[in-house]
Amino acid sequence: MNSSGHILIVDDDAGVCLAARLALVSHFTQIETFNAPDGLDEVIVSRDIDAILLDMNFRPGANSGQDGLDWLDRLHRLDPSLSIVMMTAFGGVTLAVETLKRGAVDFVLKPWQNEKLIATLSAAVALTHAKREAETLRLRGAESAIRPGMMIGNAPSLSPVLRHVRRIAPTDAIVSIVGENGTGKETMAREIHRLSSRSHLPFVAVDLGTVPEAFVESELFGHRRGAFGGADADRAGRYQAAHGGTLYLDDIGSLPLHLQKRLLHVIEHQEVLPIGATKPVKVNVRLIVSSQRPLNERVEAEMFRSDLSMRLDTVRICVPPLRDRREDIPALLEHFLSLYARKHNLPRRRASGDVLKWIESYDWPGNIRELRHATERATLLLGDERLHLEDFPFLFTSRTPASEGGSYNLDEIERVAIGRAMSDFDGNITLAATALGLTRPALYRRLEKHGF
Numbered sequence: 001m002n003s004s005g006h007i008l009i010v011d012d013d014a015g016v017c018l019a020a021r022l023a024l025v026s027h028f029t030q031i032e033t034f035n036a037p038d039g040l041d042e043v044i045v046s047r048d049i050d051a052i053l054l055d056m057n058f059r060p061g062a063n064s065g066q067d068g069l070d071w072l073d074r075l076h077r078l079d080p081s082l083s084i085v086m087m088t089a090f091g092g093v094t095l096a097v098e099t100l101k102r103g104a105v106d107f108v109l110k111p112w113q114n115e116k117l118i119a120t121l122s123a124a125v126a127l128t129h130a131k132r133e134a135e136t137l138r139l140r141g142a143e144s145a146i147r148p149g150m151m152i153g154n155a156p157s158l159s160p161v162l163r164h165v166r167r168i169a170p171t172d173a174i175v176s177i178v179g180e181n182g183t184g185k186e187t188m189a190r191e192i193h194r195l196s197s198r199s200h201l202p203f204v205a206v207d208l209g210t211v212p213e214a215f216v217e218s219e220l221f222g223h224r225r226g227a228f229g230g231a232d233a234d235r236a237g238r239y240q241a242a243h244g245g246t247l248y249l250d251d252i253g254s255l256p257l258h259l260q261k262r263l264l265h266v267i268e269h270q271e272v273l274p275i276g277a278t279k280p281v282k283v284n285v286r287l288i289v290s291s292q293r294p295l296n297e298r299v300e301a302e303m304f305r306s307d308l309s310m311r312l313d314t315v316r317i318c319v320p321p322l323r324d325r326r327e328d329i330p331a332l333l334e335h336f337l338s339l340y341a342r343k344h345n346l347p348r349r350r351a352s353g354d355v356l357k358w359i360e361s362y363d364w365p366g367n368i369r370e371l372r373h374a375t376e377r378a379t380l381l382l383g384d385e386r387l388h389l390e391d392f393p394f395l396f397t398s399r400t401p402a403s404e405g406g407s408y409n410l411d412e413i414e415r416v417a418i419g420r421a422m423s424d425f426d427g428n429i430t431l432a433a434t435a436l437g438l439t440r441p442a443l444y445r446r447l448e449k450h451g452f
Contacts, residue, residue: 005125006030006048010037011055011087016110020053023114024121037071044078051124053108053117056088056095063090069102076103081131083124087112151184151191152335153328157320161188168315169195174267176252176312177290179319182369185290186250188319193246198286201245206238209251217259218275221266227276239272242285252289252312253298260305267311287312322364322371329360332368336375337387346379351387354444358389393427415450418443 005028009020017033025031034040036058043049052075056068068086075084086099087108096107105127106120151162168175169192177185186205193203211219218227222237239247249255255263266272267287271280289312296313298304322329333351341348351359364370378391417436425431433443 004029004129005050005121007032007121007125008040008043008049008052009033010035010040010052012036012058013055016055020117023117027118027122028125037067040071040075041078044075044082049079049082050128051083051085051121053085053087053121056086056099057090065090065095065099069098072099072102072104081128083128083131085120085124151187152331153325155320155325155327157324158328161317161319164317165192166195168192168317170197172286174286174312174314175288176295176314176316177288177319178292178294178316179290180292180321180367182367183319183321184368185319186248188317189246189248189288189290192288193248193286196246196286198245202242203246203248204238204242205248205250207250209254213256216256217262220259221262221272222274222281224274224276227274231276234274237272237274239266239283239285240281243283244285246286246288249287249289251291253291253293253295253304255304257303257305260308264305264308264311267308322367326360329364329371330356332371333359333375336372337379340376340379344379347385349379349387350385355387355389355392359392362392388429390426390428390430393422414446418446418450422447
């Protein structure tokens with residue numbers, strides 16, 4: 001029986017490679033053989049390999065197994081989920097135990113029994129698949145936890161918004177969400193869907209700003225085979241995919257004018273006409289849209305239909321930027337620190353009061369998305385358990401003053417010098433202090449004095 005699996009056989013003896021290939025070829029999807037491990041790094045990175053049968057010795061006359069152990073370590077660093085089975089003609093209990101300690105899943109002696117080899121590789125492939133499936137599920141869980149995290153907080157500017165969301169979620173009203181980039185508009189849309197009677201049905205999100213204009217109509221409404229060049233099969237649009245549930249259209253203001261009338265028709269009649277079709281398809285969809293600025297501004301600029309704008313603005317929710325809800329930053333930071341520690345299997349870092357003060361004072365032009373990415377970076381560049389100002393160098397570079405002319409104001413000169421040092425040394429307090437001829441405490445005092 002042919003199993004799903006891509007196997008690499010690596011041995012300097014071409015006869016061994018051929019024998020292993022003949023034993024395995026009818027049992028796995030793909031078998032590749034290599035007479036040397038050179039280049040395996042690139043193979044592992046560029047292809048989906050499920051298991052490797054790796055010889056222990058590659059140099060003439062070698063029998064210590066060190067070559068294989070070195071490559072075992074190297075390949076595991078590239079892909080920890082990959083199952084590696086070691087093989088050698090010079091086996092012993094000590095060497096077998098050492099390979100298992102280093103991460104090999106099994107050890108095969110040459111010459112082998114074919115049944116045993118097939119069973120060993122089958123188990124290795126199954127183990128790889130199980131590891132990768134578990135990792136996929138873990139990452140999905142971590143990523144899905146990111147979205148609710150954006151709703152964390154009880155700042156005065158956010159609380160009424162959340163109350164509004166809870167009131168309108170059970171209805172089928174069209175909702176328009178307005179907010180800057182990174183404020184969590186899609187998260188807000190998902191929360192509305194979660195609290196609605198449609199929560200068990202699809203939530204389909206489309207970022208209209210990323211869809212080429214020529215494909216927007218097909219993306220939203222679908223097409224029939226032969227409707228245009230390249231339409232080789234019928235394709236359901238996102239409206240049909242969201243049937244019964246919620247369709248979220250991000251960056252609605254970028255919808256081309258010639259398609260705005262079509263969207264209005266869909267809203268009013270709850271039916272879509274795929275490109276090339278002659279009969280419309282009924283749809284039952286709750287629509288949520290979002291934009292960075294209110295749609296009426298685009299109406300005034302004659303870039304958006306006023307009748308469509310009125311339909312979409314049935315209920316408007318304005319999501320505040322992070323700078324208007326600084327009280328929520330500590331809770332969001334703690335959430336993301338826990339989230340990315342779990343996601344990357346790293347120790348959870350802690351923020352001191354001093355670091356929190358600087359983080360809260362920053363304006364976060366990228367809003368929660370920027371905070372999230374900054375926290376992930378700080379987690380990945382783990383120095384020790386505590387977060388330091390050096391982990392957030394942009395806190396300083398974003399405030400570095402421009403040097404115009406030759407100022408003789410000593411405070412201004414000092415401020416420019418400190419800003420440049422913090423920028424040049426990527427926010428590293430120790431290096432910047434040394435370059436400025438200051439102690440770390442003295443530099444901290446001056447940073448506070450100059451409002452960095």
